[in-house]
Amino acid sequence: MEEPRWLDEEEGQTWRSFLLGSRLLLDRIERELKQDADLSFAYYDILSRLSEAPERAIRMCDLASGCAFDRSRLSHAVARLARDGLVRNIPVESDGRARMAQLTDEGMELVRRAAPEHVGQVRALVFDRLTPEQQRSLREISDSLLAGVADPRKLEVLGPT
Amino acid sequence: MEEPRWLDEEEGQTWRSFLLGSRLLLDRIERELKQDADLSFAYYDILSRLSEAPERAIRMCDLASGCAFDRSRLSHAVARLARDGLVRNIPVESDGRARMAQLTDEGMELVRRAAPEHVGQVRALVFDRLTPEQQRSLREISDSLLAGVADPRKLEVLGPT
DNA sequence: GCAAGTATGCTGAAATTTCAACCGATCAGT
DNA sequence: ACTGATCGGTTGAAATTTCAGCATACTTGC
Secondary structure, eight states, X not given: OOOOXXXXXXXXXXXXXXXXXXHHHHHHHHHHHHHHHSOOHHHHHHHHHHHHSGGGEEEXXXXXXXXXXXXXHXXXXXXXXXXXXXXXXXXXSSOSSOEEXXXXXXXXXXXXXXXXXXXXXXXXXXXXXXXXXXXXXXXXXXXXXXXXXXXXXXXXXXXXX | OOOOOOOOHHHHHHHHHHHHHHHHHHHHXXXXXXXXXXXXXXXXXXXXXXXXXXXXXXXXXXXXXHHTOOHHHHHHHHHHHHXXXXXXXXXXXXXXXXXXXXXXXXXXXXXXXXXXXXXXXXXXXXXXGSOHHHHHHHHHHHHHHHHHHSOGGGGGGGOOO
Protein backbone atom coordinates (compact mmCIF):
# COMPACT_ATOMS: atom_id res chain seq x y z
CA MET A 1 0.00 0.00 0.00
CA GLU A 2 1.25 3.42 -0.99
CA GLU A 3 1.77 6.00 1.77
CA PRO A 4 -0.41 8.92 0.72
CA ARG A 5 0.63 12.55 1.07
CA TRP A 6 -0.38 13.76 4.49
CA LEU A 7 -2.70 16.72 4.82
CA ASP A 8 -0.81 19.94 5.42
CA GLU A 9 -1.78 22.46 8.07
CA GLU A 10 -4.11 24.42 5.82
CA GLU A 11 -5.81 21.32 4.43
CA GLY A 12 -6.29 19.86 7.86
CA GLN A 13 -7.93 23.03 9.11
CA THR A 14 -10.19 23.12 6.09
CA TRP A 15 -11.25 19.55 6.55
CA ARG A 16 -11.93 19.97 10.26
CA SER A 17 -13.83 23.17 9.71
CA PHE A 18 -15.93 21.57 7.01
CA LEU A 19 -16.74 18.56 9.15
CA LEU A 20 -17.57 20.53 12.26
CA GLY A 21 -19.42 23.26 10.41
CA SER A 22 -21.63 20.99 8.38
CA ARG A 23 -22.38 18.79 11.34
CA LEU A 24 -23.29 21.62 13.67
CA LEU A 25 -25.32 23.25 10.93
CA LEU A 26 -27.34 20.12 10.33
CA ASP A 27 -27.74 19.52 14.03
CA ARG A 28 -29.09 22.99 14.51
CA ILE A 29 -31.51 22.73 11.63
CA GLU A 30 -32.65 19.37 12.89
CA ARG A 31 -33.27 20.70 16.36
CA GLU A 32 -35.45 23.51 15.05
CA LEU A 33 -37.38 21.06 12.93
CA LYS A 34 -37.89 18.86 15.95
CA GLN A 35 -39.18 21.72 18.03
CA ASP A 36 -41.35 23.11 15.32
CA ALA A 37 -42.85 20.00 13.78
CA ASP A 38 -41.53 17.05 15.75
CA LEU A 39 -39.70 15.78 12.66
CA SER A 40 -36.12 14.68 12.18
CA PHE A 41 -34.40 16.09 9.13
CA ALA A 42 -34.55 12.68 7.50
CA TYR A 43 -38.30 12.55 7.81
CA TYR A 44 -38.70 16.12 6.72
CA ASP A 45 -36.56 15.42 3.69
CA ILE A 46 -38.80 12.54 2.69
CA LEU A 47 -42.02 14.43 3.22
CA SER A 48 -40.74 17.55 1.54
CA ARG A 49 -39.66 15.71 -1.60
CA LEU A 50 -42.97 13.93 -1.80
CA SER A 51 -44.83 17.21 -1.45
CA GLU A 52 -43.18 18.52 -4.61
CA ALA A 53 -43.58 15.38 -6.70
CA PRO A 54 -46.38 14.71 -9.17
CA GLU A 55 -49.22 12.89 -7.43
CA ARG A 56 -47.20 13.52 -4.26
CA ALA A 57 -45.65 10.11 -4.87
CA ILE A 58 -42.15 8.85 -5.61
CA ARG A 59 -40.80 5.37 -6.19
CA MET A 60 -39.02 4.11 -3.10
CA CYS A 61 -35.92 3.54 -5.12
CA ASP A 62 -35.74 7.09 -6.46
CA LEU A 63 -36.66 8.56 -3.13
CA ALA A 64 -33.82 6.64 -1.57
CA SER A 65 -31.23 8.00 -3.99
CA GLY A 66 -32.58 11.50 -3.62
CA CYS A 67 -32.27 11.38 0.13
CA ALA A 68 -29.04 9.37 0.05
CA PHE A 69 -30.64 6.61 2.13
CA ASP A 70 -30.08 2.95 1.57
CA ARG A 71 -33.13 0.86 0.76
CA SER A 72 -33.42 -0.57 4.22
CA ARG A 73 -33.33 2.75 5.94
CA LEU A 74 -35.96 4.14 3.66
CA SER A 75 -38.21 1.13 4.21
CA HIS A 76 -38.06 1.57 7.95
CA ALA A 77 -38.54 5.32 7.72
CA VAL A 78 -41.53 5.09 5.39
CA ALA A 79 -43.04 2.39 7.57
CA ARG A 80 -42.80 4.68 10.55
CA LEU A 81 -44.24 7.64 8.66
CA ALA A 82 -47.03 5.40 7.41
CA ARG A 83 -47.78 4.28 10.94
CA ASP A 84 -48.25 7.94 11.80
CA GLY A 85 -50.54 8.49 8.83
CA LEU A 86 -48.26 10.93 7.03
CA VAL A 87 -47.51 8.68 4.08
CA ARG A 88 -48.95 5.73 2.20
CA ASN A 89 -47.01 2.88 0.64
CA ILE A 90 -48.68 2.00 -2.64
CA PRO A 91 -47.79 -0.55 -5.34
CA VAL A 92 -46.77 0.37 -8.87
CA GLU A 93 -48.88 -1.10 -11.66
CA SER A 94 -46.15 -1.18 -14.30
CA ASP A 95 -43.50 -2.91 -12.16
CA GLY A 96 -44.45 -5.51 -9.63
CA ARG A 97 -41.32 -5.06 -7.59
CA ALA A 98 -41.58 -1.36 -7.16
CA ARG A 99 -43.64 0.62 -4.67
CA MET A 100 -44.25 4.28 -4.15
CA ALA A 101 -44.39 6.39 -1.07
CA GLN A 102 -47.27 8.83 -1.32
CA LEU A 103 -47.93 11.79 0.91
CA THR A 104 -51.32 11.81 2.63
CA ASP A 105 -53.31 14.98 3.18
CA GLU A 106 -52.22 14.92 6.76
CA GLY A 107 -48.58 14.67 5.68
CA MET A 108 -49.04 17.54 3.24
CA GLU A 109 -50.52 19.62 5.98
CA LEU A 110 -47.52 18.95 8.18
CA VAL A 111 -45.05 19.92 5.47
CA ARG A 112 -46.94 23.14 4.80
CA ARG A 113 -46.81 23.95 8.45
CA ALA A 114 -43.13 23.12 8.90
CA ALA A 115 -41.63 24.40 5.66
CA PRO A 116 -41.66 28.17 6.19
CA GLU A 117 -39.82 28.01 9.48
CA HIS A 118 -37.36 25.50 8.11
CA VAL A 119 -36.63 27.53 5.00
CA GLY A 120 -36.18 30.56 7.18
CA GLN A 121 -33.57 28.69 9.17
CA VAL A 122 -31.68 27.63 6.08
CA ARG A 123 -31.70 31.17 4.81
CA ALA A 124 -30.57 32.63 8.09
CA LEU A 125 -27.86 30.07 8.77
CA VAL A 126 -26.56 29.60 5.24
CA PHE A 127 -27.47 32.03 2.50
CA ASP A 128 -27.63 35.17 4.58
CA ARG A 129 -24.15 34.40 5.85
CA LEU A 130 -22.53 33.96 2.43
CA THR A 131 -21.70 36.49 -0.25
CA PRO A 132 -23.12 35.83 -3.73
CA GLU A 133 -19.61 34.88 -4.76
CA GLN A 134 -19.38 32.36 -1.92
CA GLN A 135 -22.77 30.95 -2.82
CA ARG A 136 -21.54 30.31 -6.35
CA SER A 137 -18.42 28.69 -4.93
CA LEU A 138 -20.40 26.50 -2.59
CA ARG A 139 -22.47 25.29 -5.51
CA GLU A 140 -19.39 24.49 -7.60
CA ILE A 141 -17.59 22.80 -4.75
CA SER A 142 -20.59 20.71 -3.79
CA ASP A 143 -21.09 19.65 -7.38
CA SER A 144 -17.45 18.67 -7.66
CA LEU A 145 -17.51 16.62 -4.50
CA LEU A 146 -20.78 15.06 -5.55
CA ALA A 147 -19.34 14.09 -8.91
CA GLY A 148 -16.57 12.28 -7.09
CA VAL A 149 -18.82 10.07 -5.03
CA ALA A 150 -22.20 9.79 -6.70
CA ASP A 151 -23.29 6.88 -8.76
CA PRO A 152 -23.04 8.24 -12.32
CA ARG A 153 -26.33 6.62 -13.28
CA LYS A 154 -28.22 8.70 -10.77
CA LEU A 155 -26.52 12.00 -11.31
CA GLU A 156 -28.74 13.42 -14.04
CA VAL A 157 -31.72 13.70 -11.72
CA LEU A 158 -30.15 16.68 -10.05
CA GLY A 159 -31.34 19.15 -12.59
CA PRO A 160 -29.58 21.43 -15.08
CA THR A 161 -25.87 21.89 -14.90
CA MET B 1 -44.85 34.38 12.36
CA GLU B 2 -43.16 36.10 9.46
CA GLU B 3 -43.22 34.35 6.07
CA PRO B 4 -39.55 34.06 5.10
CA ARG B 5 -38.27 34.61 1.59
CA TRP B 6 -38.42 31.30 -0.24
CA LEU B 7 -35.26 29.83 -1.73
CA ASP B 8 -34.92 30.65 -5.41
CA GLU B 9 -33.97 28.08 -8.03
CA GLU B 10 -30.24 28.64 -7.69
CA GLU B 11 -30.28 28.57 -3.90
CA GLY B 12 -32.38 25.45 -3.82
CA GLN B 13 -29.97 23.66 -6.12
CA THR B 14 -27.03 24.78 -4.04
CA TRP B 15 -28.62 23.57 -0.83
CA ARG B 16 -29.60 20.22 -2.31
CA SER B 17 -26.18 19.71 -3.82
CA PHE B 18 -24.50 20.57 -0.55
CA LEU B 19 -26.69 18.18 1.42
CA LEU B 20 -26.37 15.30 -0.99
CA GLY B 21 -22.69 15.86 -1.66
CA SER B 22 -21.63 16.08 1.94
CA ARG B 23 -23.75 13.13 2.94
CA LEU B 24 -22.51 10.88 0.16
CA LEU B 25 -18.96 11.98 0.81
CA LEU B 26 -19.16 11.10 4.47
CA ASP B 27 -20.93 7.84 3.71
CA ARG B 28 -18.19 6.85 1.33
CA ILE B 29 -15.41 7.73 3.73
CA GLU B 30 -17.19 5.88 6.48
CA ARG B 31 -17.56 2.80 4.34
CA GLU B 32 -13.84 2.72 3.57
CA LEU B 33 -13.04 3.15 7.22
CA LYS B 34 -15.36 0.30 8.07
CA GLN B 35 -13.75 -1.97 5.53
CA ASP B 36 -10.25 -0.99 6.42
CA ALA B 37 -10.39 -0.81 10.21
CA ASP B 38 -13.91 -1.78 11.23
CA LEU B 39 -14.47 1.71 12.63
CA SER B 40 -17.30 4.15 12.10
CA PHE B 41 -16.25 7.70 11.37
CA ALA B 42 -17.44 8.73 14.80
CA TYR B 43 -15.12 6.26 16.48
CA TYR B 44 -12.26 7.11 14.19
CA ASP B 45 -12.75 10.77 14.96
CA ILE B 46 -12.51 10.10 18.68
CA LEU B 47 -9.46 7.88 18.41
CA SER B 48 -7.72 10.16 15.96
CA ARG B 49 -8.13 13.21 18.16
CA LEU B 50 -6.87 11.33 21.18
CA SER B 51 -3.84 10.15 19.24
CA GLU B 52 -2.75 13.74 18.65
CA ALA B 53 -3.39 15.00 22.17
CA PRO B 54 -0.79 15.31 24.94
CA GLU B 55 -0.76 12.12 27.02
CA ARG B 56 -3.15 10.81 24.37
CA ALA B 57 -5.92 12.02 26.65
CA ILE B 58 -8.68 14.62 26.40
CA ARG B 59 -11.38 15.66 28.81
CA MET B 60 -14.70 14.17 27.83
CA CYS B 61 -16.19 17.61 27.67
CA ASP B 62 -13.63 18.97 25.23
CA LEU B 63 -13.64 15.83 23.20
CA ALA B 64 -17.39 16.14 22.86
CA SER B 65 -17.24 19.69 21.52
CA GLY B 66 -14.44 18.78 19.15
CA CYS B 67 -16.41 15.94 17.67
CA ALA B 68 -19.71 17.80 17.89
CA PHE B 69 -21.22 15.04 20.02
CA ASP B 70 -23.48 15.61 22.95
CA ARG B 71 -22.31 14.34 26.30
CA SER B 72 -24.50 11.31 26.26
CA ARG B 73 -23.38 10.16 22.87
CA LEU B 74 -19.76 10.51 23.82
CA SER B 75 -20.27 8.58 27.05
CA HIS B 76 -21.80 5.67 25.18
CA ALA B 77 -19.17 5.79 22.46
CA VAL B 78 -16.27 5.89 24.89
CA ALA B 79 -17.81 3.08 26.90
CA ARG B 80 -17.97 0.96 23.80
CA LEU B 81 -14.41 1.80 22.79
CA ALA B 82 -13.30 1.03 26.34
CA ARG B 83 -15.06 -2.31 26.20
CA ASP B 84 -12.96 -3.06 23.13
CA GLY B 85 -9.77 -2.00 24.89
CA LEU B 86 -9.04 0.93 22.59
CA VAL B 87 -9.56 3.63 25.19
CA ARG B 88 -9.51 4.13 28.96
CA ASN B 89 -11.81 6.36 30.98
CA ILE B 90 -9.73 7.97 33.70
CA PRO B 91 -10.59 10.52 36.40
CA VAL B 92 -9.12 14.01 36.59
CA GLU B 93 -7.34 14.93 39.81
CA SER B 94 -8.02 18.67 39.64
CA ASP B 95 -11.76 18.40 39.08
CA GLY B 96 -13.80 15.70 40.68
CA ARG B 97 -16.55 15.86 38.09
CA ALA B 98 -14.38 15.58 35.03
CA ARG B 99 -12.97 12.50 33.37
CA MET B 100 -10.64 11.94 30.46
CA ALA B 101 -10.67 9.50 27.65
CA GLN B 102 -7.20 8.14 27.06
CA LEU B 103 -6.01 6.12 24.10
CA THR B 104 -4.51 2.74 24.92
CA ASP B 105 -1.54 1.29 23.06
CA GLU B 106 -3.92 -0.95 21.23
CA GLY B 107 -6.02 2.05 20.23
CA MET B 108 -2.93 3.90 19.06
CA GLU B 109 -1.94 0.95 16.97
CA LEU B 110 -5.34 0.90 15.33
CA VAL B 111 -5.21 4.60 14.47
CA ARG B 112 -1.75 4.20 12.97
CA ARG B 113 -3.01 1.38 10.86
CA ALA B 114 -6.16 3.13 9.69
CA ALA B 115 -4.96 6.70 9.24
CA PRO B 116 -2.95 6.49 6.00
CA GLU B 117 -5.75 4.90 4.03
CA HIS B 118 -8.27 7.31 5.48
CA VAL B 119 -6.16 10.35 4.72
CA GLY B 120 -5.66 9.04 1.23
CA GLN B 121 -9.41 8.86 0.79
CA VAL B 122 -9.93 12.40 1.99
CA ARG B 123 -7.25 13.61 -0.36
CA ALA B 124 -8.64 11.72 -3.31
CA LEU B 125 -12.27 12.62 -2.72
CA VAL B 126 -11.83 16.19 -1.57
CA PHE B 127 -8.56 17.99 -2.07
CA ASP B 128 -7.55 16.41 -5.34
CA ARG B 129 -10.91 17.40 -6.76
CA LEU B 130 -10.72 21.08 -5.82
CA THR B 131 -8.58 23.87 -7.21
CA PRO B 132 -6.45 25.81 -4.70
CA GLU B 133 -8.92 28.64 -5.12
CA GLN B 134 -11.81 26.35 -4.28
CA GLN B 135 -9.97 25.01 -1.27
CA ARG B 136 -9.60 28.54 0.04
CA SER B 137 -13.28 29.13 -0.60
CA LEU B 138 -14.27 25.96 1.17
CA ARG B 139 -12.31 27.04 4.19
CA GLU B 140 -13.90 30.48 4.25
CA ILE B 141 -17.38 29.14 3.71
CA SER B 142 -17.02 26.49 6.38
CA ASP B 143 -15.69 29.04 8.84
CA SER B 144 -18.60 31.34 8.11
CA LEU B 145 -21.18 28.64 8.58
CA LEU B 146 -19.41 27.49 11.70
CA ALA B 147 -19.46 30.98 13.13
CA GLY B 148 -23.20 31.05 12.63
CA VAL B 149 -23.90 27.93 14.63
CA ALA B 150 -21.04 27.29 17.02
CA ASP B 151 -21.09 28.13 20.67
CA PRO B 152 -18.86 31.24 20.80
CA ARG B 153 -17.18 30.01 23.97
CA LYS B 154 -15.80 26.98 22.17
CA LEU B 155 -14.75 28.58 18.95
CA GLU B 156 -11.22 29.55 19.85
CA VAL B 157 -10.08 25.93 20.07
CA LEU B 158 -10.13 25.68 16.33
CA GLY B 159 -6.72 27.13 15.87
CA PRO B 160 -5.39 30.30 14.24
CA THR B 161 -7.67 32.39 12.07
C1' DG C 1 -39.71 -21.06 -22.16
C1' DC C 2 -36.08 -21.28 -18.78
C1' DA C 3 -32.10 -20.43 -15.94
C1' DA C 4 -29.02 -17.22 -14.09
C1' DG C 5 -28.39 -12.72 -12.80
C1' DT C 6 -29.99 -8.27 -11.29
C1' DA C 7 -33.26 -4.88 -9.30
C1' DT C 8 -36.49 -3.50 -5.74
C1' DG C 9 -38.11 -3.80 -1.42
C1' DC C 10 -38.87 -5.84 3.19
C1' DT C 11 -37.64 -7.89 7.68
C1' DG C 12 -35.40 -8.82 12.24
C1' DA C 13 -31.54 -8.39 15.00
C1' DA C 14 -27.65 -5.67 16.36
C1' DA C 15 -25.50 -1.30 16.87
C1' DT C 16 -25.80 3.44 17.32
C1' DT C 17 -27.99 7.76 18.56
C1' DT C 18 -31.33 10.51 21.07
C1' DC C 19 -33.94 11.77 25.01
C1' DA C 20 -34.97 12.60 29.67
C1' DA C 21 -33.67 12.00 34.07
C1' DC C 22 -30.32 11.50 37.44
C1' DC C 23 -26.00 12.05 40.45
C1' DG C 24 -22.12 14.11 42.50
C1' DA C 25 -18.87 18.04 42.31
C1' DT C 26 -18.03 22.83 41.76
C1' DC C 27 -19.27 27.60 41.93
C1' DA C 28 -21.65 32.00 43.27
C1' DG C 29 -24.05 34.56 46.37
C1' DT C 30 -25.25 35.30 50.90
C1' DA D 1 -20.80 27.50 56.10
C1' DC D 2 -25.26 27.06 53.44
C1' DT D 3 -28.16 27.12 49.58
C1' DG D 4 -29.26 27.06 44.93
C1' DA D 5 -27.59 27.02 40.25
C1' DT D 6 -24.60 25.10 36.99
C1' DC D 7 -21.20 21.84 35.24
C1' DG D 8 -19.52 17.28 33.74
C1' DG D 9 -20.71 12.95 33.18
C1' DT D 10 -23.48 8.66 33.33
C1' DT D 11 -27.50 5.74 32.77
C1' DG D 12 -31.58 3.23 30.75
C1' DA D 13 -35.16 3.27 27.60
C1' DA D 14 -36.86 4.60 23.17
C1' DA D 15 -35.98 5.70 18.46
C1' DT D 16 -33.18 5.42 14.58
C1' DT D 17 -29.77 3.38 11.57
C1' DT D 18 -27.01 -0.44 9.91
C1' DC D 19 -26.30 -5.04 8.52
C1' DA D 20 -27.21 -9.39 6.58
C1' DG D 21 -30.42 -12.17 4.63
C1' DC D 22 -34.60 -12.96 2.32
C1' DA D 23 -38.35 -12.80 -1.19
C1' DT D 24 -40.38 -11.47 -5.28
C1' DA D 25 -40.28 -9.56 -9.90
C1' DC D 26 -38.01 -8.24 -13.87
C1' DT D 27 -34.20 -9.02 -17.69
C1' DT D 28 -31.02 -11.16 -20.39
C1' DG D 29 -29.08 -14.88 -22.92
C1' DC D 30 -29.69 -19.23 -24.34
